[in-house]
Amino acid sequence: MTSSKLTDLAHELNQPLNAIRMAAENALERLRSGRADNAYLENKLVAIVDQTVRAAELVRELRQRQAE
């Protein structure tokens, strides 16, 4: 794999990681202010799970490209 493709993939992998960090920060902010209800927290956790699936797909793609 060329270094440019590797850079692109690293950039792509950063997107779900950033989204996970921000979702966790928002959830923490709500928890600390005492405004986090169960529905809100469930939505945030679902969003985090979705982003981990996205990250895992990118890692799988990276492995496939390495094997080619």
Add this chain to the structure above:
Amino acid sequence: MQSIRQEVVLVVEDDEAQCAEIAEYLRGKGYEVATATNAYEAMATLADKQARVLVTDINMPKWDGIRMAEVASNLDHNLSIIFISGDEKALERAQWEETAAVATLPKPLPLQQLEAVIRAIVGPQS
């Protein structure tokens, strides 16, 4: 009773999940937030709403954040621009080019840090 003006922050980020999280955090801090997931949508929003701060990603398809910010700041000289990116070279380019950038922030982006930069520009929101 004195009315309190909410400053408008426009967040431009092509990743919808990140765009939504940034907007949620800033709304929680009292800002009025508009969002766009590409530069064209952002320019249409700016034509409709007077924003005080533009927070924009740099690497976006078709029209990148730096080009868009140049056009936006030419149209509104009071607009303060904050670039966010996970691409260090893109952030360097934003610093060197003739943009009215107030700050360039690397991703992963602590939302607290972003809000502190915005607060320094517009003051705390109620």
